[in-house]
Structure formats: structure tokens, C-alpha cells
Amino acid sequence: MSALLDGALILAFLEAGVRLGIPLALAALGETISERSGVLNIGLEGAIIAGALGAALGALDTGSPGLGVLLGGLAGAGVAMVFAVFVVGLNTDQIIAGTAVTLGGLGFTAAVYQARFGATGTALTLPTLDPLPLPGLSAIPVLGPVFFRQAPTAYLAYLLAPLLAWFLFRTTAGLRLRAVGEAPDAAAAAGIRVRAVRFWATVAGGALAGLAGAHLSLAYAGTFAEGMSAGRGFIAIAVVVLGRWSPVRVLAAALFFGAASALQFFLQNLGWDLGYQLFLAVPYILTLAALGGWVGRAKAPEALALPWPSRRSGA
Amino acid sequence: MTRSRAWVAGGLALAATLAAAAGSLALGGFDPWRALSALVTGSLGSPTAVLSITLVRAVPLMLTGLAVALAFRAGIWNIGAEGQLYAGAVAGVAVALSAPEGMSAWLIVPSTLLVGGVAGAAWAAVPAVLRLRAGVGEVITTILMNFVAIHLAAWMVHGPLQEARGVFPQTDRIPDVARLPVMVPGSRLHLGFGLAVLLALGLWVWQRFTASGFRVRAVGASPGAARVAGRIDEGRVLLRVFLASGAIAGLAGVVQVTGVTFALYEDFSPDWGYTAIAVALLAGLHPVGVLISGALFGALEGGAGAMQREAGVPAGWVQAVEALAILSILAVNRFMARRDR
Numbered sequence: 001m002s003a004l005l006d007g008a009l010i011l012a013f014l015e016a017g018v019r020l021g022i023p024l025a026l027a028a029l030g031e032t033i034s035e036r037s038g039v040l041n042i043g044l045e046g047a048i049i050a051g052a053l054g055a056a057l058g059a060l061d062t063g064s065p066g067l068g069v070l071l072g073g074l075a076g077a078g079v080a081m082v083f084a085v086f087v088v089g090l091n092t093d094q095i096i097a098g099t100a101v102t103l104g105g106l107g108f109t110a111a112v113y114q115a116r117f118g119a120t121g122t123a124l125t126l127p128t129l130d131p132l133p134l135p136g137l138s139a140i141p142v143l144g145p146v147f148f149r150q151a152p153t154a155y156l157a158y159l160l161a162p163l164l165a166w167f168l169f170r171t172t173a174g175l176r177l178r179a180v181g182e183a184p185d186a187a188a189a190a191g192i193r194v195r196a197v198r199f200w201a202t203v204a205g206g207a208l209a210g211l212a213g214a215h216l217s218l219a220y221a222g223t224f225a226e227g228m229s230a231g232r233g234f235i236a237i238a239v240v241v242l243g244r245w246s247p248v249r250v251l252a253a254a255l256f257f258g259a260a261s262a263l264q265f266f267l268q269n270l271g272w273d274l275g276y277q278l279f280l281a282v283p284y285i286l287t288l289a290a291l292g293g294w295v296g297r298a299k300a301p302e303a304l305a306l307p308w309p310s311r312r313s314g315a
Numbered sequence: 316m317t318r319s320r321a322w323v324a325g326g327l328a329l330a331a332t333l334a335a336a337a338g339s340l341a342l343g344g345f346d347p348w349r350a351l352s353a354l355v356t357g358s359l360g361s362p363t364a365v366l367s368i369t370l371v372r373a374v375p376l377m378l379t380g381l382a383v384a385l386a387f388r389a390g391i392w393n394i395g396a397e398g399q400l401y402a403g404a405v406a407g408v409a410v411a412l413s414a415p416e417g418m419s420a421w422l423i424v425p426s427t428l429l430v431g432g433v434a435g436a437a438w439a440a441v442p443a444v445l446r447l448r449a450g451v452g453e454v455i456t457t458i459l460m461n462f463v464a465i466h467l468a469a470w471m472v473h474g475p476l477q478e479a480r481g482v483f484p485q486t487d488r489i490p491d492v493a494r495l496p497v498m499v500p501g502s503r504l505h506l507g508f509g510l511a512v513l514l515a516l517g518l519w520v521w522q523r524f525t526a527s528g529f530r531v532r533a534v535g536a537s538p539g540a541a542r543v544a545g546r547i548d549e550g551r552v553l554l555r556v557f558l559a560s561g562a563i564a565g566l567a568g569v570v571q572v573t574g575v576t577f578a579l580y581e582d583f584s585p586d587w588g589y590t591a592i593a594v595a596l597l598a599g600l601h602p603v604g605v606l607i608s609g610a611l612f613g614a615l616e617g618g619a620g621a622m623q624r625e626a627g628v629p630a631g632w633v634q635a636v637e638a639l640a641i642l643s644i645l646a647v648n649r650f651m652a653r654r655d656r
Contacts, residue, residue, distance in 0.1 A: 040454075042394075042454065042458075086642060086645060086646070090645070090646060090649045091649065092645040092646070092648075092649055093645065095392055095394075095454055096592065096596065096641060096645060097641075097642065097645055099394060099589065099592055099641070100592075100593075100638045100641035100642050100645070101638065101642075102589075102638075103586070103589055103590075103593075103634055103635075103637055103638040103641070104634075104635050104637075104638025104639065104642070105638075106631075106634060107631050107632065107633070107634030107635030107636070107637070107638055108339075108631070108632075108635045108638075109631070110629065110630070110631025110634065111343070111628075111629040111630075111631035111632040111635055112343075112631075113631070114629030114630065114631055115343060115344075115629050226631065231458075231462045234455065234458045234459065234462070235459075237455055238455050238459065241455070275470045275473055275474050277466050277467070277469040277470035277473055277474075278466070278467070278470045280466040280469075281462065281463045281466035281467055281470070284459045284460075284462045284463045284466070285463055287459055288441070288445070288456060288459050288460070288463070291445065291449075291451045291455070291456060291459075292445045292449045292451055292456075293449075
């Protein structure tokens with residue numbers, strides 16, 4: 001019981017929660033952009049893992065973690081572009097194409113990694129993206145160590161959420177993007193280029209997912225491992241639903257699920273050794289409960305996951 | 316799509332996949348010809364390769380492919396075959412391990428399969444109920460259930476179901492009586508293959524010739540029209556198909572445990588439940604077609620080992636090719652639909 005009151009332990013738990021929540025937040029903010037334009041990108045997981053590998057190779061080859069992050073973002077954008085060519089360009093089914101992009105992203109990154117470092121190779125040591133305590137802010141009790149001694153990618157997520165909210169709800173370009181996601185026919189009639197908006201919204205979303213991957217390999221793990229995205233793309237998509245497609249709430253939901261994932265370390269420290277595999281399942285169960293319990297009927301963009309121009313034939 | 320057109324689409328998609336696969340090999344600095352011939356020899360080069368490698372690998376793909384094809388036919392996005400397969404495997408191995416000494420194989424094998432199927436259906440029931448009662452789309456929920464299943468299975472083989480010595484993260488090997496009999500003497504091809512073939516034929520006859528099969532196709536083609544014009548209880552059809560799809564995927568898991576591995580271990584499935592989507596789509600969602608596309612993907616996975624040994628192609632490449640196959644099918648279908656206008 002005394003351990004429960006241990007402030008340092010709780011601080012460490014919250015800090016880990018934020019650190020785990022940041023990749024979810026970046027990916028979910030990206031998904032918010034594409035879903036607001038009507039594109040459900042199930043291929044997010046593929047963009048994250050591509051971002052993780054891109055960032056790892058970029059940091060390794062240039063020696064600069066900053067350039068690595070940039071490359072991670074580009075890799076994520078590239079994967080999303082493949083997805084967009086199919087679902088926007090060819091107007092194929094979004095769910096099937098997204099699943100394929102995820103499978104392909106996981107497969108290709110594994111193949112590239114194995115080809116370059118061998119199938120069993122020792123863990124890669126990368127130039128890492130170190131925590132950057134913000135002067136002043138990091139000295140605030142509790143909030144400082146939890147929020148403001150994180151990697152620079154975390155600050156990007158904090159800034160991005162309100163910026164994105166402003167963009168979506170206060171600018172003409174944001175209004176157009178939302179119009180495309182709610183009523184593509186009306187938007188097209190008003191002269192908006194529906195497919196161009198959807199294409200670039202999807203690519204922008206993928207770039208953020210790539211940054212999420214970069215955070216995973218450079219700031220969180222300090223290495224790359226096959227399949228290290230570990231389903232975060234799918235949790236991020238659920239986080240968008242939980243945050244009701246509104247960027248600031250999406251950030252909050254992502255941090256909440258980061259904390260849920262950090263619970264395993266916390267409870268282990270308290271001596272609850274039920275097997276860590278069980279705790280790994282907790283964030284997914286919580287997400288399911290949240291979807292079924294209080295947010296299931298939250299209103300998605302009207303035209304989400306619907307092909308445009310609409311068509312009759314199947315996949 | 317008519318049958319001949321489905322064949323044309325399938326053929327074109329295969330050709331496109333092959334071209335993309337060869338291209339990606341060349342890009343990666345491998346010799347495409349050498350790699351692909353190693354793939355073909357390794358998977359189809361001898362009767363042993365066909366029976367004990369390709370078809371054995373195909374069985375879980377055929378079964379999960381049937382599960383996905385059935386769900387997609389009814390308009391259910393069951394991306395959860397992976398989790399349902401794990402549920403079936405865990406439940407099946409638990410039953411097989413707890414079989415009392417001296418029990419007849421005639422009793423234990425069917426009950427193991429039954430329990431595996433029921434477990435798969437139970438795993439599918441969660442997203443089914445969430446869709447029908449709470450209005451939550453099944454795409455995300457089935458995927459989330461996959462992760463829950465994978466972690467629970469990992470916990471099982473580290474905890475309650477771990478082997479007696481407690482060293483490796485796997486279960487004990489199941490007793491001989493609980494194992495599926497071999498179909499072709501001298502090979503590793505087990506009864507699960509026969510089961511997949513029978514199930515495919517049964518599903519085809521049911522969908523094609525019975526009223527309830529027609530209702531499934533009607534709901535999948537246009538839920539609103541089925542409800543209004545055909546007085547079809549859409550929710551009931553969806554629930555039943557969702558559970559049946561989960562049961563078939565669960566069967567895939569228990570068949571793999573009792574027919575091939577004889578034990579459950581961590582990361583048991585190399586993403587069969589996701590590859591199943593490619594299998595089902597390449598078959599145009601036709602149950603008998605799933606047998607053919609399942610065998611094709613079985614050959615791809617079966618030949619991957621030879622390709623790695625002889626041409627140095629990394630194993631992850633096979634998964635990438637499966638993704639290329641799905642994208643090729645999508646593209647071919649779109650181009651064929653466009654030409655019709």
C-alpha cells in the first residue's frame with residue numbers, strides 16, 4: 001500500500017503514459033485530417049511502421065535524429081500516397097485497400113530490414129531523439145516532468161492539436177475539407193475539387209503517422225524492430241472515434257490510452273505480477289468498452305469511407 | 316460478375332501480382348528468375364512438396380478464406396478472422412489437453428473441433444453485438460479483438476496452459492488420440508484439408524440453392540432493398556452470418572493445432588486471418604474459388620522457405636506480395652468495371 005502513495009512512481013507512470021500516448025496522438029491527429037475529408041485510412045498502421053523504419057535508417061545514415069524524423073514523415077506520406085492512389089484515384093474500397101497497405105507496410109519493412117541487417121541481427125542502436133526539457137515549463141511541479149521533459153515530437157503533438165482545430169473549424173480551407181467529408185456532391189457542386197482535397201488530406205495524415213513511427217523508433221525504443229507499430233495504427237483509429245473527430249479531444253483520448261498502456265509497468269512495480277501479456281490486452285479491451293459504451297453513436301463525417309463519385313459495383 | 320469474367324479478373328490480378336512481385340525482387344537486388352523458380356520448385360516441385368508443404372499450408376488459409384468470403388458476401392467487414400482463429404486454437408488445445416486417458420478418438424476429435432468453432436463464434440459475437448446493438452462499425456472492433464486474442468493466447472502459453480516443465484512459452488503436446496488423422500499415407504496432409512473442401516462445397520450449395528443462402532446474398536447486395544422488398548430480417552441474417560464466419564475461423568485455429576503443430580505457442584499465426592482477405596478476394600468471394608486461391612497462397616508461403624535458402628529473399632517479402640495481390644485485385648476489378656460503362 002505504501003508503494004501506491006509513492007509519488008515518484010506515479011510521476012514515472014504518468015510520464016510513461018504521455019511518452020506512449022504521443023505516437024497515438026500524432027497518428028490519430030493525422031487520421032482526423034483524412035477522416036474529416038471522408039477517407040478512412042485503415043492503412044495507418046502501414047504508414048506508422050514505414051515511418052519507424054524510415055526514421056531509423058535516416059538517423060543511422062545521416063547521424064542526425066532530426067533528419068531521421070523528417071525521413072520518417074516522408075515515408076509515412078509515401079505509404080499514404082499509395083493508399084490514396086487506390087482509394088481516391090481508382091476509387092476502390094477503402095477498407096480492403098487499407099488492410100492491404102497495412103499488410104504491405106509490415107511486410108516490406110520487415111523485408112527491407114532483414115535484407116539490410118540480416119534475419120536475426122542484433123538490435124540496432126540508433127542516434128536517438130532525446131528528451132528536451134522546456135526551460136521554465138519543465139520546472140512546474142507534476143506537469144513539468146510529465147509533459148515538458150519529453151522528446152520534441154511530443155511538443156509537436158501538443159501544438160498540432162489546437163492548430164489543427166483552428167484550421168478545421170476557423171479557416172476556409174478547413175471548411176472545404178470538412179465539406180468534402182460531409183457532403184462531397186454538394187462540395188463538388190460548389191466548385192471544390194473533392195478528389196484533390198481527399199488525396200492531399202490522406203497524404204498529410206500519413207505524414208503525421210510517419211512522425212508517430214519516427215517517435216517510436218527514435219524517441220521511444222531507440223531501435224527498430226519488425227512489427228514494432230504493434231497495432232497502434234488501429235488504436236489510433238479508435239482514438240479518433242473516442243475524440244469525436246475533434247483534434248483537442250483526440251489528443252486527450254490518445255494520452256488517456258497511452259496511460260492505459262503504461263499501466264502494465266505501474267502495476268508490475270506494485271508487485272501485481274499477473275503476467276504482462278494480460279496487461280498488453282488492456283488498452284484494446286478499454287477501447288472496445290469505450291466504443292461500445294459511451295461513444296459508439298458519435299457522429300462520423302457523413303461521407304466517411306464512401307467512394308466518390310459514388311458507384312454501384314462492388315470492391 | 317459472371318463466372319467467366321471472374322476468371323479473367325482473377326487471371327489478370329495474378330499476372331499483375333507476378334509482375335509487381337518480380338519488379339520488387341529486382342528492385343531489392345535479387346535475381347527474380349532464380350527466386351521465383353525456387354518458389355515454384357519448393358512448393359510444387361514434387362508430390363511431397365505439394366501434399367506436405369503447399370496443401371498443408373493452404374488449409375488454414377482456405378478455412379479463414381471461407382470465413383472472410385462468407386462475411387464479406389453478407390456485407391460484414393470481418394477483419395477479425397485472426398482473433399477468431401486464436402480463440403479456436405486456445406479453446407481447442409485446452410480441450411485436447413484435458414481429454415481423459417483412454418477416451419475414444421471418435422469422441423475427442425469432433426468435440427475438440429466443435430469447441431474450437433464455438434470459441435471462434437463467441438469471439439465474433441462481441442463485434443457482432445457491438446454493431447447490432449450499439450451501432451459500432453465492425454472494422455475497428457474486429458481488429459481490436461484480434462489484438463486481445465493474440466495477447467490472451469500469449470498469456471495462456473506463459474501461464475495457465477504452459478507446458479509442464481514451464482520453460483518454453485507453449486503448451487504441452489496434445490495426446491495422439493486428439494490429433495487429426497492423416498489423409499494421404501506417408502504425407503503430412505491431414506483431415507483438415509478434407510474438412511475445408513467439404514465446407515467449401517457445402518457453403519457453395521447453400522448460398523446458391525437455398526432460401527437462407529439467398530437472403531445472405533440479398534442483404535450483402537443491398538441491405539435496405541432486402542428489408543423493404545424481401546421482408547428480410549436484416550439483423551438476424553447479419554448476426555447468424557457473423558457467428559458462422561467466426562466459427563469457421565475458429566475451426567481454422569483448432570484444425571491447425573490438432574493437425575499440424577500439436578501444441579499452441581506464442582505468435583502461432585503468421586497473419587493467416589489477414590491473408591485470408593486476399594484469399595477471399597482473389598476467389599471473388601466464391602467458396603469453391605477460395606480452395607483454389609487458398610492453394611495458391613499456400614504455395615507462396617510454402618515456397619518462401621526455399622526462396623530464402625536459395626535466393627536469399629527475406630521472409631517478410633511474402634507478406635508484401637500478399638498485399639500486392641490484394642491491390643492488384645482491386646485495381647483489376649476497377650478497370651474492368653470502368654470498361655463496362
